[in-house]
């Protein structure tokens with residue numbers, strides 16, 4: 001074991017490149033993580049913005065409490081960074097997924113998903129995407145660096161809320177994405193959904 005190994009461990013924990021050098025990026029990410037642990041408490045009474053509330057309502061009942069709790073914790077964290085964390089999408093119908101899948105393939109625009117209809121947890125009503133905002137401005141577009149820091153800080157609450165974070169995926173990291181931790185596989189869920197038994 002060496003100090004470099006320990007620094008790499010910290011870097012993995014705070015989601016920065018694990019090069020074993022404790023530079024300003026690692027320092028800032030570590031401070032964000034510490035601040036997050038110290039300050040954030042779950043406040044069930046806090047308000048939910050309309051867009052997030054609307055998107056949470058599109059989810060299956062079994063996912064709503066998890067996302068609501070996550071929303072409140074994540075927003076408390078985002079607020080310490082001067083931002084808001086808003087649920088910008090929830091359930092997506094299979095028709096909507098088809099449209100999205102065709103984008104960049106048979107219709108105009110860039111490819112935005114590799115998931116065909118029924119191949120996304122969004123189609124199962126248990127996934128949502130979050131966006132980082134500051135005074136109504138969508139930072140994922142206008143300040144992706146800060147947005148990324150906020151996503152990483154907020155994602156720390158996912159596990160405690162029974163959610164999985166897309167940023168933890170090995171391939172195709174999807175940092176705005178969260179989904180309910182479920183025991184079923186996607187293929188089982190798809191089968192149940194087609195039979196009208198997915199709930």
Ligand SMILES: [Zn+2]
Nearest residue numbers: 128129177178
């Ligand atoms: Zn997503």
